[in-house]
Amino acid sequence: MQDMQQGENAPIAISRLRVEFKWSPVAGRGLEADVSAYLLTPSGKVRSDRDMVFYNQTDGGTGAVRFHAGDGGAFDVALNLVPDDVERIVFCLTIDEAQAKGHTLALIEDAAITVSDGAAGMMSFRPDLVGATEAAMIFGELYRRGGQWKFRAVGQGFNGGLAPLASSFGIDIAADDAPQQLPPVKSLQLAKLSMEEPDQSVTLTPDADGFGTIVITLNWSHGRNNYSTGAGAIDLDLGCLVEMQDGRKTAIQMLGGMTGAIDQPPFVMLSGDDRTGDIGETLEIDGNHWKEIKRLAVFCNIHDGVPDWRRTSGLALLTAPGQPPIEIQLADGRNDCRICGIVLLENDADLIKVTRLVGYFENQQRLDERLGWGMRWRTAPPK
Known part of the structure; x- marks a missing residue:
């Protein structure tokens, strides 16, 4: 398996793959986190709220990306089904109630994102979260260049958790939703x-x-x-x-x-x-x-x-x-x-x-x- 550094990219030679998260919370802090994926156009925005894939909306892109629950959460991706107007698929982790509980990504241990063919791992990235002050992060992304799909190790954090992360992709997160849940989403166009x-x-x-x-x-x-x-x-x-x-x-x-x-x-x-x-x-x-x-x-x-x-x-x-x-x-x-x-x-x-x-x-x-x-x-x- 290829261990990747932040910013490094590698080509993807297969059309169907699994993107899997692994992480462990620091003991005794009651931390909970969720993973999500976003299908983005060349403008860096979703086409609609259906392009956010997570445990409460388990598929997007007409079946191109499907969420699977597990230890850290995973996504099955069919690159051959990705719509033509989608250029990138980004994979993120967000901490629940981060501000209310004072939690950040620094309370997560052994975090990694792995890309595999469903059996053997092909590549993985372990972001450095020591001392991290953010509550959300893009771990990695699949992106298309000249007909070739590649995976990139990103490691970009966002302060404030899910709301600013989703907003950067053109999704507005309602502020009054129940705790412990990823809230419903509604379209928000941040015009370029x-x-x-x-x-x-x-x-x-x-x-x-x-x-x-x-x-x-x-x-x-x-x-x-x-x-x-x-x-x-x-x-x-x-x-x-x-x-x-x-x-x-x-x-x-x-x-x-x-x-x-x-x-x-x-x-x-x-x-x-x-x-x-x-x-x-x-x-x-x-x-x-x-x-x-x-x-x-x-x-x-x-x-x-x-x-x-x-x-x-x-x-x-x-x-x-x-x-x-x-x-x-x-x-x-x-x-x-x-x-x-x-x-x-x-x-x-x-x-x-x-x-x-x-x-x-x-x-x-x-x-x-x-x-x-x-x-x-x-x-x-x-x-």
């Missing part, structure tokens, strides 16, 4: 916002639980234009400049291994280094520490290959619990520039002001100068 105009801005307002985890994902067409191998292959690297309220400044980027941290300043972390564009590169921001951040400028860098922004078809997507997803297309850029400034997030009286940048620069220093960041830059010595 496409930022297309220069310097276009939108302000995000937190809900009662704060902003939660803010996720910025970058995808590009590395392979769709036959650029996946050999000379001319394009590899985009996601990164950002961060300025804290106390004046500290830093850059988060793969270069130099400066990947940041989510549980300590700057409360921003870069996950993985995708060289294909298939699963994308991801920045996570702990929105519960947003008050400590002054501003954040997200950029990407053409790491390998000749700068050719037209061929990348780069697309950035910003998502946060309870917020409309924000989409930013990387338009035709200057092919003598390796840096694209994508979006600027500013602390506006503890709200988040999101402004489209989509400007092209020779390097990070020129982006810094354009935004007045004021960091000191130097050329790395030759190796």
